[in-house]
Amino acid sequence: GDSVTQMEGPVTLSEEAFLTINCTYTATGYPSLFWYVQYPGEGLQLLLKATKADDKGSNKGFEATYRKETTSFHLEKGSVQVSDSAVYFCALSDRTNAGKSTFGDGTTLTVKP
């Protein structure tokens, strides 16, 4: 079956540091890929997405590129802020199976001033 593997956390960075959170996937079909974020005390919300190979999703300074050859969708940000502290989830939807959804276990990011 489909699966998503995220780098283990938690991740602690100083403000303005560079962020990378690794995500790799296995899928029998051709998935769409997503990053969702959960800020403290809030619900899950979409951060960015990519629907085909080599697509780059971006939002709020975060970027991720759909790499089919390495089955990866790593999340990056050039300069993190304290307000980026949250839990980040990588996910896929299998388009060959009506969008069946699979999530990773999440990576907790803490940014210190």
Next chain:
Amino acid sequence: EAGVAQSPRYKIIEKRQSVAFWCNPISGHATLYWYQQILGQGPKLLIQFQNNGVVDDSQLPKDRFSAERLKGVDSTLKIQPAKLEDSAVYLCASSLGGPRNYEQYFGPGTRLTVT
């Protein structure tokens, strides 16, 4: 646009009791998902509906969990009887559906504590 609504927000029950959760998706969204999220883990898909039909329920413990989506809109998830390990947040999400429309919108969740 109204978001995904869920109720109740919190529920405490004793083991072997039953409980039901309700979800109202965003209007026009064909796909509805129920997830179980245990503390420190990612959401685990329990069941996914496309309109009235079930897309996937392979991880739904069918001996105790059931779900239905009436008229392709609202949905209920039931647990009967509950076990201690069912303590978790139950999330409902919806999406438009279709090959480029699988981004999901989540409700606030129901936090279930089984004692």
